[in-house]
Amino acid sequence: MQYHDDMSMNTELPGASGDPDLQALVLVAEDESEIAQILMAYLSRAGLRVAHAPDGRRALEMHDMLKPDLVLLDVQMPQLDGWSVLSQIRQRGNTAVIMLTAMDQDLDKLMGLRIGADDYVVKPFNPAEVVARTQAVLRRTAGANAPAHKLLRVEGIEIDLDHYEAAVCIDNTPRQVLALTLTEFRLLAHMARAPKRVFSRAELLAACLPEGETLERTVDSHLSKLRKKVEAAGISGLLEAVRGVGYRLGSGA
Structure with missing residues (x-):
């Protein structure tokens, strides 16, 4: 499976922020460590904080513990698959979720959206595109998830x-x-x-x-x-x- 990794070009990714204390937190739930490391590198470079869960059960534990702003959620994971994780996340609240999957079937996409996914990315993907989609979803959901007072x-x-x-x-x-x-x-x-x-x-x-x-x-x-x-x-x-x-x-x- 090939992933486009052009970080050596030193191009500026959209939305980069110089202040780490203003970063949103993205939980990458992905059992393939190479893919997870690439995504985390791109997200960090774009000005986002990252955490990694290697399986579905750990993803739920870290979601409860860290309260991330967005979850990048692989569908095919050990312990619990992405559909089960998404369903439980939706029972807890409105955390933004982008599904990552090798399945490119309309039925799978509809299932993810029906359960409550905010977006859907098919593998293999360009990590820079995943970052752009992540930033778009964060912008779209920021108002809905913002606390009533500061x-x-x-x-x-x-x-x-x-x-x-x-x-x-x-x-x-x-x-x-x-x-x-x-x-x-x-x-x-x-x-x-x-x-x-x-x-x-x-x-x-x-x-x-x-x-x-x-x-x-x-x-x-x-x-x-x-x-x-x-x-x-x-x-x-x-x-x-x-x-x-x-x-x-x-x-x-």
Whole structure:
């Protein structure tokens, strides 16, 4: 099976973004590692964050864990096929899904669209075309999937998702903006979307840390610095380590 790989030409892919913290997250659910690596390279170069699931069951686990903006979903995968994965994703919500398959039959296309796929790409494909379709679907679904508000409030902290700003807002004290790095902000915002839920280090690493930081202990370092900044601003006990599991936003004191 041949795939057109012209990345050596160093051409600019459409929609590239220089700010990794504004990237959408794309989950590539593909059991053929070579295809997955090519797609992930193109998507990353186009300014998107990526994660990889090698089988259908893992795809569902990562979809639940990472809450991706879009899933590139292969039909023929071990554990669970793409149709089953798509059906369960649709039961959970409206995550954008593009099906990847070697089957070029109208019936297969209709099945995918009927279950709820947003687009359909037949193998072999040009990875640059897949990126373009991914960006088009993300643009089309961004408004429908955007949260109703861009502020999160957790235990005395107000998180402005539009302006990448977090501030401590305690009664009878002036509002105090936290001097967070982008990674610290992303960790705080990600956990604030589900207060009291325990997040594993692997999940936080995949969802929040820049490409290239692959060691789980780097999560400990970033969260340690974040905890110190929050405590210095007057909120203690908000960020809790759960031994052997990970971290959560608990009840600040």
